[in-house]
Structure formats: C-alpha cells, structure tokens
Amino acid sequence: MTSPAMSAPELQTRQALAACYRLIAHFRMTDLIYTHVSARVPGQERFLLNPYGRMFHEIRASELVAVDLDGQPDQGAEGVPVNRAGFFIHSAVHQARPDICCVIHTHTAAGIGVSAQVGGLQMLSQHAARFQGRISYHDYPGVADDDAERHALAKDLGGNRVMLLRNHGILACGRSVPEAFIELHYLERACQAQIAALAGGSAVTVLDDEVAARTAHQFDAARERRRDDDGQPYSLEWAALTRMLDQIDASWRE
Template identity: 50%
Template sequence: MTGTLTTAAVPADGTAGRSAEELRLRRELAAVYRLVAHFRMTDLIFTHISVRVPGPEQHFLINPYGLLFEEITASNLVKIDLAGNPVEESPYPVNPAGFVIHSAIHAARPDAHCVLHTHTRAGCAVAAQADGLLPVNQIALEFHDRVGYHDYEGVALNLDEQRRLVADLAGHPALILRNHGLLTVGRTPGEAFLRMYYLDKACEIQTTARAGGARLVLPSPEVSELAARQLAGEDTDSDLRDEQAAALAWAALLRLAHRIAPDHTD
C-alpha cells in the first residue's frame, strides 16, 4: 500500500525552511538507519524506524518505501501523519501499512518519540521461544522484567490489533513480537538504537548459549533485578555510577555513521 497525499511542497534540497530541531532529528534518524544497516539488522526495504517531529500536528519522519536502509539520507526521509499519509511532496512512496505498529505506539506513549522495529535472525529466534528473553548474560539483564510480549496475530495490517500492541508494550522500553521480531522505543533516535543494539545482542547471546546444549546457569531473580536497576542508573546504593555512558556511546556511534556513510546528513 502506498500513499500519495500532498499538502505542501518541500524545498528541492529537502532542508531549506525546516526548523533546526527537525534538521537535527532528520540527521540523527538517517544515522540510525545507516547504523542498523552497518550492524546487519535490516530486512531489505522492510521494517521501519520512525521519529516524532516537534509540533502539534503529530507528524513523523519515516523511511521512503523502496529504499534500502543504506540509501537513507536526512533529506529523503518522508514526513507523514498519524495515519501514515505523506504531508509533503516527495518522489518516494510511503507504506501506511508498515506504520500500523508505529502509529499505535506513538499515539499511546508520549515518551516514545522514536520507534525502531527489526526482523533480525536472533531476534526472531528468541521471539519464537516460549520462555522469551532469559537472563543469560549481563546484557540481557538491562531488559529484566522490562520487556513486553505480543502474541502473533498475522501480518500487522488490522487496526484493531493496535490496542493490544499498546497494552502489551505497557510502559516498557522494548517489545518482543512473538513469531515476528523486536521493537524498541526511545525519547531520542539514539536511545531507541542503543536499546535495539543491546536487545538484539542479548538475543544473539541466548541463541548461541542454547546451541551448546548444556544446562544454562541463570542468576537469581533478586540479582537480576539488582543488575537491571544498576544498568538503568536506578540503584542508589551502588558505590559507583556512570552518568555519561549513553551519551558517550551515542556520540561514538554518530562518529561511526559519519565515517561509514558521510552522505547520511545530505
């Protein structure tokens, strides 16, 4: 499905006349697309990463339908409304059906400025396992009791599924879509990407550990909860805390994006 609605012309260079905040978001979102491609988390032209544009209109930026993630730039991102229809002229189509999951979460979670969805091998493997994500490793403990699960209902084309998606995500930063894939949300594109990077890494570790066939050693629920609070910076009893970790990691990733895909800011 594609949308062709046009309500306003966008300047030919894709940047003139835009607010500084929208330009920043466009460049950060384009960087996330390139990073997802770099770390081999794509599914060709399928799956999406969306970010809310500031303002009362509830407009969002999303990838042009048909472009590989490695082709995404700040200027070719498409601005859409909550129904997935484009609100500016663009030479590219959009896929409103692909925005069904994203629109539900954006509408229900004011803090979910960015929504990132993947179909990675490890993510799909864990999404098919009855016990879901296990506390196999410290990386997984970031998501201990902080990830929702949504049962598979077929391809997400029915709007009625949106309320169940939202209920299953609840207030969590991540959602495992059974028999489908992974989803993370964030206040910024960087936060959503870092969560996805580590959620997918946790799934890789779990599938590797299970492939060995030996019985898994798992920490107790009490230790798992402690580690989750520590990793989230919520444990006030810790002697040491790292307040800069996420900001430093995102800055390093932006430098990586500039090295591997300097055109993403175009």
C-alpha cells in the same frame, strides 16, 4: 523531504534518524527493504520515515518522508513511496506513547528466534539482565492491519521501551533516537547470546531473579547519571557511533 523553512529540531531529528538507519545496516539488522525506524518531529504529530524501497545503508536525512499517524505523506511529498502498512506498528506506539520519540522494528534471526521460544528472553547474560522486568510480549495475530490490533499492541507494550513480537521480531523505542537504538542494540545482543548459549547443547546457568533485578536497576541508574546537558542519555555512545559513520560515509547527514 527538507525545506528552507525546516526548524533546527526537525533537521537534528532527521540526521539522527538517518544515522540510525545506517547503524542498523552496519550491524546487519536489516531485512531487505522491510522493517522501519520512525521518529516524531519535535512538538508535532508528524513522523519521519524512510521512503519505501530504499536500503537502510542508503538513507540520507533529506529524503526522509514526513507522514501523519495514518501514514499519509505531507503535502508536496504525495509521490514519494511510503509503506503505510509498515508504519502500522509504529503509529500504534506513537499514538499511545507521546513520551516516545523513536520506534524501531527489526526481523533479525536472533530476535525472531527468541520471540518464538516459549520462555522468551531468559536471564542468561548481563545484556539480558538490563531488561529484567522491563520487556513486554505481544502475540502474533497475522499481518497487523486493524484498529483492534493497534490497541492490543500498545496495551501489551505498556510503559516499557522494548517488546518481543512473538514469532515476528523486536520492537524498541526511546525518548530519543539514540536511546531507541541503544535499547535495540542490547536487546539484539541479548537475543544473540541466548541463541548461542542454547545452541551449545550444554545446560545453561540462569541468573537469579534478585541478581537480574539488581543489575537492571544499576543500568537504569547509570543511564540517568550520564545524561548530557540537554538531558539526553547515551551521548557518549552516540558520538562514537556517528564518528564511525562519518569515517565510512558521511552522506547520511545530507
């Protein structure tokens, strides 16, 4: 919840996170009131999360709840519902990766489908190639709820920004909210392309390892070249996405 003493960086993060929730709803990557997006309050060990029970298309910046690493809400927000179990995966990443600002977890049909395939993400598309050597995997242990699982999840993610949770879904994170959303968007598109290609019934062409690796390096270089004055990637994409949200319903900024 917002307060008169809120810093400008926190307000900016709240608005970016609210936009991310709305975008996930817009691109049909939600799962009722489940799955979450979290963002670190700049310079703090506090994390913003949606109030439990709200649909993603309803989220506003002012109603996001600040929690600690255990999912406990700030003082004054104790009565706001928070899905602490849903924050479990996020807290594992935030604790292990101080470089990460935002963590997104989804249960899309394509993401679950590819995560359940033995080969995982195959190099069947340009979207997939951007993740060559940059995607992790984590086996499904049941509902995640203990410290051993928290450590295993963080270990499996390693230094990557995306991970397929086997038989479960997608995890994407970034040094900013826009970066996390763009990573999620393209991994989701890669999964959609793979499900469509394999469903066609014909033999598929898999990209050569060298070609896929070169493509991934090209995407890395393009991202670094296009950083804005504040050093953030994907500013052009984010500006376009938030313009779209404003045209639909600008209440996410409130």
